[in-house]
Amino acid sequence: MDPEIVIAQTTSDDEEQAKTLARGAVESKLAAGVHIDAPITAFYWWQGKVEAAQEWRISYVTSLDRLPALQAWLHERHPYDVPQWVTLPVTGGSEEYLSWVVDETRSQ
Known part of the structure; x- marks a missing residue:
């Protein structure tokens, strides 16, 4: 199996907003x-x-075929x-982890 997996990242200046964007x-x-990284300082x-701002980095693990939908959803x-x-x-x-990512991001 050769799944195409990506990590997509954004940031938020509000921890609760970051959690909402992650959970959703x-x-x-x-x-x-x-993953939501602890507060970082961004310039x-x-x-x-x-x-300069304090932000939380949000890193999404997803499959390449779900990336366009994730981007549209986030924006x-x-x-x-x-x-x-x-x-x-x-x-x-x-292989087990990459397969899990693909399985968990299949459309509902």
Whole structure:
């Protein structure tokens, strides 16, 4: 089996919002699992100046075929004007784990 698995990431400046975005994606079968990293400090350009914010990084583990639906779902619910959205390919892992990701992200 050679499933195509990705990790998609976004951030939130509110811990409860991060949990809502995590739980909702799993409940909707758009992600097999989600990790929320402890608060991080982000520096970024916004409207012509450098901003700093405390954020929570949300990492979704999903199958490549569910990625477009996850992205659309997230952008409908994310409060940011321009939410971070990056994807990272998973290039290895145990066959059992990768199969689990595919099984858990099958459409309902």
